[in-house]
Amino acid sequence: MGIKTKSSGRRSNKTSKNKNKERKCTPKVQVLYETCKEVFENCGPGIIPSPENIQRLKDVMDGMTGADVGLRPTMQIFRPQWIDKFPYISYMKIYECDKFSIGLFCLPPSAVIPLHNHPGMTVFCKLLFGKMYVNSFDWVKADSPNENGVFSTEPLKIANSAKLNSNFKARPAANGVIPAGALRLANTKKDCDISAPCNTCVLYPADGGNLHTFTAKTACAFLDVLGPPYCDPQGRHCSYYRKYPFSSLPVVGKKSVAEEQKQGYAWLEETEKKEGSLLYAKNYTGPQVQPNDLA
Ligand SMILES: [Fe+2]
Numbered sequence: 001m002g003i004k005t006k007s008s009g010r011r012s013n014k015t016s017k018n019k020n021k022e023r024k025c026t027p028k029v030q031v032l033y034e035t036c037k038e039v040f041e042n043c044g045p046g047i048i049p050s051p052e053n054i055q056r057l058k059d060v061m062d063g064m065t066g067a068d069v070g071l072r073p074t075m076q077i078f079r080p081q082w083i084d085k086f087p088y089i090s091y092m093k094i095y096e097c098d099k100f101s102i103g104l105f106c107l108p109p110s111a112v113i114p115l116h117n118h119p120g121m122t123v124f125c126k127l128l129f130g131k132m133y134v135n136s137f138d139w140v141k142a143d144s145p146n147e148n149g150v151f152s153t154e155p156l157k158i159a160n161s162a163k164l165n166s167n168f169k170a171r172p173a174a175n176g177v178i179p180a181g182a183l184r185l186a187n188t189k190k191d192c193d194i195s196a197p198c199n200t201c202v203l204y205p206a207d208g209g210n211l212h213t214f215t216a217k218t219a220c221a222f223l224d225v226l227g228p229p230y231c232d233p234q235g236r237h238c239s240y241y242r243k244y245p246f247s248s249l250p251v252v253g254k255k256s257v258a259e260e261q262k263q264g265y266a267w268l269e270e271t272e273k274k275e276g277s278l279l280y281a282k283n284y285t286g287p288q289v290q291p292n293d294l295a
Pocket of ligand 1: 116212
């Protein structure tokens with residue numbers, strides 16, 4: 001490759017110009033796919049792309065709007081259709097392989113994506129239009145992940161005499177131990193509204209807000225890139241959580257938190273019941289990705 005480019009400067013410039021021209025004409029979603037392919041090529045569970053590659057992918061996503069994926073806020077899917085307490089959400093898969101996935105979440109006003117995790121993943125999230133409330137968390141103590149990039153959860157020791165909030169499903173044994181995975185301390189990362197246009201958010205296996213919930217303030221859509229995607233057989237399940245204020249559980253464990261910092265913490269309890277909208281898969285109708293293999 002190097003020898004060919006050196007053989008003629010003029011030819012190289014021409015090729016480079018043609019490549020730039022080609023890229024300008026290429027649909028942005030195709031550029032996104034090709035960038036993901038390069039960025040996640042050597043990644044896997046718990047393996048984060050390099051800072052340069054993260055910036056490359058961010059730059060591509062930062063420049064995208066709803067129009068680039070065929071979405072407008074006036075479309076039917078953004079009109080609330082209520083099921084129980086929440087309007088349902090549409091998910092459109094644009095592309096998925098074992099290294100990464102690209103998809104779209106379409107939320108009518110008041111739709112809620114329940115609090116969930118992204119085990120071992122690096123996630124890029126770009127709000128294309130609209131406004132939504134974001135509440136995100138990281139585990140306070142992130143132990144070393146296992147071979148699937150999943151973080152372990154320590155059992156939690158509380159005082160035998162402690163009075164627990166009656167809403168907690170996690171009940172301590174006689175020795176005051178709440179089972180591993182049932183309840184865990186998390187640090188608040190974001191607790192705010194975001195509105196488009198805005199830049200892409202990036203979260204990592206252990207920080208950046210690996211657990212999050214979104215509430216649509218208006219009709220909104222976001223582009224979601226996961227590297228690697230969820231995979232049940234490989235132990236990367238999507239788990240759902242219920243949040244409790246930090247003050248609702250008296251702790252006698254090793255973790256001590258200064259009074260003024262308590263607002264920044266919450267207890268998360270894994271739950272089977274998702275507290276939010278149902279998600280329906282819809283066909284993606286925007287510009288199609290043309291998959292290709294790296295030579
Ligand atoms: Fe998510």
